[in-house]
Amino acid sequence: MLQIPTNGHTLNHASVLFRADEFDILFAGDVCYTQEQLMTNDLPGINANYKETRNTYEKIKTYAKNNKLIFLPSHDKNSRLRLINKTKLE
Secondary structure, three states: OEEEEOOOOOOOOEEEEEEOOOOEEEEEEOOOOOHHHHHOOOOOOOOOOHHHHHHHHHHHHHHHHHOOEEEEEOOOOOHHHHHHHOOOOO
16 A cells, blocks of 8 residues: 555645555545546646646556556545446546
8 A cells, every 4th residue: 555645636635556466446535526527637626736636637547557547536426336346447
């Protein structure tokens, strides 16, 4: 388990990356409200630093291209289903 910086929404925001044999899980906190928001580059209305948020989005998507990743932002009502169904970020 790793704590990783995911700056943007708040200063010093961090997420937790859990590495498992079959896939990795990113407990993303308040990186964004939903996975769809990440995929469409839709930045939340409130951010400490919009440039850092864009950078965080790109780092997460790049990680997902190179690793099997389940993305779980805190406010996304579908996070639970993605975890149960092992739905990876693509």
